[in-house]
Amino acid sequence: MAELFSVNEAAAIAELSPDTIRTALEKRSVTPLHKRRVGKAIRHQFSAGDVLFVKLLAEFPFPLSKQDKQSLAQILARGNRRASRWSVEGADLVYRSGDMHVFVECKTFRQRIDKNLAAFRWGRRRIVSSPDVLGGEPVFRGTRISLQHVASLFRKGVPELQIVEDFPSLSARDLAYARLFSRFGEKPGRPRSRLVIQRKHGTV
Numbered sequence: 001m002a003e004l005f006s007v008n009e010a011a012a013i014a015e016l017s018p019d020t021i022r023t024a025l026e027k028r029s030v031t032p033l034h035k036r037r038v039g040k041a042i043r044h045q046f047s048a049g050d051v052l053f054v055k056l057l058a059e060f061p062f063p064l065s066k067q068d069k070q071s072l073a074q075i076l077a078r079g080n081r082r083a084s085r086w087s088v089e090g091a092d093l094v095y096r097s098g099d100m101h102v103f104v105e106c107k108t109f110r111q112r113i114d115k116n117l118a119a120f121r122w123g124r125r126r127i128v129s130s131p132d133v134l135g136g137e138p139v140f141r142g143t144r145i146s147l148q149h150v151a152s153l154f155r156k157g158v159p160e161l162q163i164v165e166d167f168p169s170l171s172a173r174d175l176a177y178a179r180l181f182s183r184f185g186e187k188p189g190r191p192r193s194r195l196v197i198q199r200k201h202g203t204v
Contacts, residue, residue, distance in 0.1 A: 004034050004045035005120075012183040013116040014055040021046075021054055029069055030054050032077075049077040052113050056106070068095075116180055123147075123177030140174055147181060150174075154182035 007025075011018040024030040025044060030053065034045040046054070053076040057069065064072070067084060072093070074083035081087060087094050091110050095102040128141045138147045145167055153163050160175060170178075 002034065002047055004047060005051065007044065007046075008184050009120065010046040010051045010054065012180055013113060013120055014051050014058070015112070015116070015183065016055065016058050020058055024054055024057060029057055031073070047077060048113070048117060049079065051117075052110065053077045055109055055113060056104075059109070115176075119173065119176040119180045122173045123181065126174060126177065140170060143169055145170065147178060150178040151182035154179045 005013065007018050007021050011021050014021075021030070030050065032044045032046050032050045034047065036043050036045060053073055056072065056076060057064070068086070071083035071086045074080045075086055075088055075093065085096050087096070089103075091105075091107040093104040093106055095104070126141050127138045127147055129136050129138045133139055133144055134146060139145055140147065150163065150167065150170070154160075160179075163175065164170070
């Protein structure tokens with residue numbers, strides 16, 4: 001069964017605001033294959049490829065045509081190696097038009113998404129809830145440490161070293177998930193890096 005994420009989860013993993021993803025859905029820039037009905041509402045569900053695709057769209061330094069967006073969705077979200085003038089070379093994307101080749105370096109973005117996905121998967125296994133522990137509030141398994149409390153410390157900008165000192169029983173992976181969880185529904189700060197794009201003429 002495919003691993004799927006809600007809008008808030010996809011936003012946290014992609015380090016975007018949920019509103020950025022909702023706007024992309026409204027404009028049909030992003031069209032996840034999976035959705036489910038909750039009452040009268042439709043809830044979109046994102047694959048890991050969808051998350052990578054929406055991250056790329058958000059960070060692209062100039063507007064893309066509808067055809068380019070569709071082609072990139074075929075590659076990043078659907079797993080194709082080539083679509084129209086776009087193709088995959090290693091971790092990067094290449095756009096070809098005549099003798100002009102445009103290289104979009106994606107390694108950093110792929111690594112960041114993979115890191116956040118790993119933290120998310122760890123948290124799904126690590127966080128538990130029981131009526132007998134803190135009234136059912138989600139905690140780290142085997143502890144009485146509230147996930148929400150640790151996440152709130154990250155939101156407040158408390159240095160991670162201080163959090164480690166306060167909660168020595170939490171592992172690095174626990175803290176990575178708490179940091180990710182702290183972004184659920186939050187507006188992100190400035191992106192840490194932008195896409196690197198190189199243009200080359202002639203045969204490569």
